[in-house]
Every structure is written in C-alpha cells, then in structure tokens.
Amino acid sequence: MTKGVQVRVSCRIELDSFEGPLDLLLYLIRRDEIDIYDIPVAHVADQYCTYIRMAQELDLDVASEYLVMAATLTRMKSRALLPRHEGGDDEPDPGAELRRQLILYRTFREIAEELQRSEETWTDIYTSPGERERWSEDTAPAEPGQASLMDLLKALSSLSEEDTEIPSQRIRRTLLTISECIEHLGRRIPPGDTVSFWTIVGPDPTPTRIVSFFITVLELVRRGWIGFQQAYPFSEIRLRRTERWNVDP
Amino acid sequence: MILDRLAREVEALIFASDEPLSIRQLCEYTGSGEDSIHQALDRINGAFREQHHAVGIIEVAGGFRIATESEFGDVVSQLFEGRKPGKLSRAALETLAVVAYSQPCTRMAVESIRGVNCDSAIRTLLEREMIRISGRMETPGRPLLYSTTRTFLEYFGLTDLDHLPRYEEIEELLSMSPSEMEERDLFERREDD
Secondary structure, three states, X not given: OHHHHHHHHOOOOOHHHOOOHHHHHHHHHHHOOOOOOOOXXXXXXXXXXXXXXXXXXXXXXXXXXXXXXXXXXXXXXXXXXOOOXXXXXXXXXXXXXXXXXXXHHHHHHHHHHHHHHHHHHHOOOOEOOOHHHHXXXXXXXXXXXXXXXXXXXXXXXXXXXXXXXXXXXXXXXXXXXHHHHHHHHHHHOOOOOEEEHHHHXXXXXXXXXXXXXXXXXXXXXXXXXXXXXXXXXXXXXEXXXXXXXXXXX | OOOOHHHHHXXXXXXXXXXXXXXXXXXXXXXXXHHHHHHHHHHHHHHHHHOOOOEEEEEEOOEEEEEEOHHHHHHHHHHHOOOOOOOOOXXXXXXXXXXXXXXXXXXXXXXXXXXXXXXHHHHHHHHOOOEEEEEEOOOXXXXXXXXXXXXXXXXXXXXXXXXXXXXXXXXXXXXOOHHHXXXXXXXHHHHXX
C-alpha cells in the first residue's frame, strides 16, 4: 500500500483546482478508496500533510485554511495514537467531527453540481420582458472606457462635500495596579465593619477602576483576606476584612 | 384549437406582466378559481405546442411567465451579447447552495461548512443579485445575514425554496448534532451492506 501511495502522490499537484481543504480531503479519500464512515485518521492525516508539504516545496502559495486543516488532522492523529483512559472517557471520537464536516460539505458540493446543471438548462431559456431588463444597458457592468476620469472626479468631489473633520482626542491610560488597589482597600475597610464595593471604587467609577477593584476583590477573596456578601444577583456587594488580613501580608 | 376568453385573458396578463404572476394573482384578475386557471394554462400551452411556437408558459419563482424554448438559446442570446454575465464559478455555486439551505445565514456559517474563506464568492453573488443582505445577527460583532433573492430562483428555474434539490435531506443534516449524524451514518451503512 505504501508503495502505491508513493507513486500516486508523486502526481502533479494542483492545489488551485481544489475548493479548499475539505475538497482536497474528499479527493484523497476517494483516491485511496476510503470509506467516509470509517476514516483511518492517521493515514488520511499523513496523506494530507504530504500533499501540503509537496505544494509548499513547489513554492505554491498554500492558503492558511489548508494549514489549519493540516494542524487539525495532526492533532487528531496524535489523539488517536494515545492510549485511552479506561472509564470516564468523554473524549469524542476525533473522526466524528471530521466525518460530519465531510458529509455536510460533500452534500453541498453535490447540490452545487445540481445547481450548475439547472444553470446550464435555464441559461438558454429567455422570458419576457421583466427578467431580461437586468441585462439592459443601464444595469450591465461598466465596460472599460465607459466611465471617464471626469466621472470619477465628480464622484470624488460629491463625497468630499460631505466631509466632516474627524474629531480627535487623546485618550490617556490610567494605570491602577492590583497592589495599589489592595492598599486602597485596606484603608477603606475599617476592621470589623462592612463596606459597599461601590464605596471602594469611589466617586469616579471608570471602567478601569471598576475592573481593577473587582479583580482585586477576587484576588483577596481567593487569599482569604476578605469576605463578601451579595443578597441576590446584581445587588450590592458588601466587603469585610477577615482575621487573615493582618496575619498574612 | 381556439382559445376561450379566460385562457386569452390569462395569456394577456402573463405576457404583459414584468414579473411572474402567481396563481392567486391570476385568480384575482380574472375572477376565476384555481382549477380553471390551471386548465386555462394547459390550453394555452397546448395551443402553443400545436402550432409549433417557440414560446410557452412556464412556472418559475412562484409564478407564471412566457419563456422561449431552450433550443433557441443560441439565437436569442445574440440580443444580450456582452451584457449577460458568465456562468457562476464552483466557489460561487457552493456558497450559494449553503446560503440557500441555511438562510438567513452569516458568512461564518458558510465558511464553516465550506472550510474556506468565502469573501469573494459572497461579493460575486451580491453583485449578481443572487443573494442579498437580509439583516444582522444579534450576536457580538452583529455579522451580516444573507438570503437568496427571487433572481436566484429565476436563474435556476426554481418555483420556490421548497423546490431546491433534496431540500428535506439537507434540512435534516443541518439540524443534526455530530453524534446524531454518526448514528444515522451507521444506520445507513448497515442498509448498504
């Protein structure tokens, strides 16, 4: 089999003739007479990567989609090779998602072919009169030379009449570190008392301040330095120090 | 064959209309029932055939219109030379197929099925008026939603979206989760064996 494969992959590579990685995969699957419902992931991954590598060696521009698929296949291959944990193995079959994608894509590709046949038939049928108006002189795409430089200039000037100055404003980034916040919190929460989160944030609740203090609160709760209370979702959060505040610093 | 009054009214209406006339419109304008309209259409087409006319009445995009026989395509196409755009590319046809079955849908949805960037295919289809922007999805980024147009139906000679090839099969495939699809695959395989 390996030898046969080598002979076959040495055929000319025309990545351009494929409509993307799925199309290439379907080609490889058909070429190697693989059952789409039982895809040997490792084999297909190897074949696919060989194809891509050869395309790259030939200095063909390989679109990123092809590389993403190569990475996905390689990952699936390594998954398939790893021993499976016994029991509690919720890992989905790596081939299942690929199979789903391939079947969906293949079906749509067939539909596209059917549409193409309809196009073939209906292109010779002409109706009267409305539909063909679409191909009247007015709506036909512009031919070279049909529009002059003046037309373009006119279009440009009509645009620039509406020009408005783009307002500019310098946005200054205020830095508020977590340690500054902790210090601030220490001053604002008297021992044995509870304080609202919004009191901590202060009278100027910019997004930066809110987020910085919120992260600080999360951090301190994690360390066990403060406790908090919230009666119900979105209600006020009240904070208090725990005994560990003074112990751990 | 001599056509009766109703058949001639129907013929006149379809001839003069600039868009396909539905059965409902034909009923309304002639004051007749659906069955009578269908019979009248049959009589008109019968008369056309009898006298070897080059036109007939066809049903397309949800209505009826007069169309030339396909064997005169070459002769008639001279009228539109240089104006009629070329055939659609494979990329455009595939993209159109996905939009047709999952509309309204985003570019991302098309790309996830085709596995490639579909920017230019979508642009071509918009230019050719095969698809249109039908809204925005209320998710982050509010991506544009695309739907097919009546031009699409007319171009491919479809009466309506339900008449897309294998409509139900695709609907089923699209609504399936990977595991369901797998179960079905296994089932199909067993049938094959």
